[in-house]
Amino acid sequence: MSAANGGEGGVVKRPSVSVVLPALNEEATVGAVIASVGPSLAAGIVDEIVVVDSDSADATAEVAAAAGARVVNWADALPGVPVRPGKGEAMWRGVAAARGDIVVFLDADLRDPSPTYVPSLLAPLLTDDSVRLVKGHYRRDAPGDVGGGRVTELTARPLLAAFRPDLAVIRQPLSGEYAAWRADLLELPFAARYGVEIGLLVDVADRWGAESIREVDLGVRVHRNRPLGELGPMAVEVSATLLRKIGLEPATAGDIPDDRPPLSGVDGVVATERWQG
DSSP states (O other): OEEEEOSGGGEEEEOOEEEEEEESSOTTTHHHHHHHHHHHHHTTSOOEEEEEEOOOSSSHHHHHHHTTOEEEEHHHHSTTSOOOOSHHHHHHHHHHHOOSSEEEEOOTTEESOOTTHHHHHHHHHHHOTTOOEEEEEEEESSTTOOSSOHHIIIIIHHHHHHHOGGGTTOSOTTOSOEEEEHHHHTTSOBOSGGGHHHHHHHHHHHHHOGGGEEEEEEEEEEEOOOOHHHHHHHHHHHHHHHHHHTTOOOGGGTTSOOOBOOGGGSTTOOOOOOOOO
């Protein structure tokens, strides 16, 4: 818990905030993403920026540290747990490393990110106690693109509409920009690789109801446009994760590891209680 200026006696208690960036070989963009959080850090809205470096082969860690982030190698976040590859692993370890009451995730490959992203993602959590997860939605930079990317529109949203209609209204279920209370994240499993976003979405809805999820408009989002060859495996991981969540075991899940367990049961992880204002 942190203190902010103002109010009776000059101090108002507020939840502390960690912005977590999972990063792998993002030296070209990670500095600008960190800089976009700078105004929130200076204003006392954010308490720390944590970059979880997944053994990058480039200068991601050095660029992030120079930009003012606390850089944590993903193995060091949970030194007693062997590392698995993938984004879900980096995010799970990022929650372990975070010190804030609230965790805001941002992708490290964003180009020209707006300083309004973090305040926009925080607002519903700070104003409505029933909110457990805030997802960003946006317009993409691709010509003619109305919102979600190819995996979102061709895989994630059709599957949600078919099997989880309560979540079909979520415009961008795979958005990498979202926020949640750390105490809640400690109680949830984290799916492997690119299944992590849709896995968290389903688990939050199962535990607290789909009405506990909000979306906020982040405007235009520009990031690296992945080639089709990278999107096929991503779609497999997303679909396999969702099908597992509804009790099926698709043949495509054969080489995808099981979810990481809730961090509340992992030795060495500092617990966080749900903040009470």
